[in-house]
Amino acid sequence: MIGILSRQFGEIPWWPGDADEVMIGAILTQQTRWENVEPALANLKRTGLCSLEAIHAAQLPEIENVVRCTGFYRVKAGRLKALAAHVTNTYGGVAQMMLIPTDQLRIGLLSVTGIGEETADSILCYGFSRPSLVIDSYTERMTRCAGITVPRSGLKSLFEGVLPPKISAYRQAHAHIVEYAKRFCTKKRCEGCRIMALNG
DNA sequence: GACCAGGTCCTTG
DNA sequence: CAAGGACATGGT
Numbered sequence: 001m002i003g004i005l006s007r008q009f010g011e012i013p014w015w016p017g018d019a020d021e022v023m024i025g026a027i028l029t030q031q032t033r034w035e036n037v038e039p040a041l042a043n044l045k046r047t048g049l050c051s052l053e054a055i056h057a058a059q060l061p062e063i064e065n066v067v068r069c070t071g072f073y074r075v076k077a078g079r080l081k082a083l084a085a086h087v088t089n090t091y092g093g094v095a096q097m098m099l100i101p102t103d104q105l106r107i108g109l110l111s112v113t114g115i116g117e118e119t120a121d122s123i124l125c126y127g128f129s130r131p132s133l134v135i136d137s138y139t140e141r142m143t144r145c146a147g148i149t150v151p152r153s154g155l156k157s158l159f160e161g162v163l164p165p166k167i168s169a170y171r172q173a174h175a176h177i178v179e180y181a182k183r184f185c186t187k188k189r190c191e192g193c194r195i196m197a198l199n200g
Numbered sequence: 201g202a203c204c205a206g207g208t209c210c211t212t213g
Numbered sequence: 214c215a216a217g218g219a220c221a222t223g224g225t
Binding site: 034134136 | 205207209
Binding site: 031032033035036068069070071072073074075076 | 219220221222223224
């Protein structure tokens with residue numbers, strides 16, 4: 001299945017930016033299209049707030065204003081502040097996180113209010129180059145459609161057991177699944193899913 | 201105007 | 214534990 005998607009789509013760009021930008025974007029894109037996140041990131045850059053350090057120092061209403069276009073803006077501004085506080089208080093800054101083991105980072109991220117499994121894995125995989133596969137609603141929809149009865153909680157280890165142990169494979173796998181599911185695994189047309197399932 | 205988008209938390213049964 | 218609601222803006 002992974003191989004088929006890779007052949008179908010090839011290398012596709014997915015999540016640009018440094019660790020700070022990925023962490024911020026990971027929260028802003030919750031239940032939200034990426035096209036609505038981009039202007040918010042541009043606003044943050046324009047106002048010098050596109051780093052957790054700056055967000056930690058900024059006032060909440062100021063954050064709310066610049067991320068409004070992503071929806072849930074009050075909730076998300078609060079989550080950004082919570083993440084910034086966690087990174088500052090626990091590690092002393094983003095740079096210090098680079099040497100922390102993945103499992104430990106993940107546990108820390110999950111302890112932050114507003115960061116669940118998908119957001120944590122997005123940060124680890126795309127922000128800190130750790131092999132932690134992102135499982136989202138598209139992944140669940142596609143596998144379900146393919147007749148794979150594993151619950152969402154088991155999909156992560158299932159896919160990770162099949163992936164090559166390279167960070168690029170983890171990054172592309174999620175990107176490919178999203179691209180595929182968006183285009184072909186809508187309500188009706190799910191022919192491809194079963195075909196892929198047959199191929200492992 | 202209805203419906204959905206790269207979730208997560210809180211409250212109920 | 215599963216299900217339902219809240220959070221909110223922007224695009225079909």
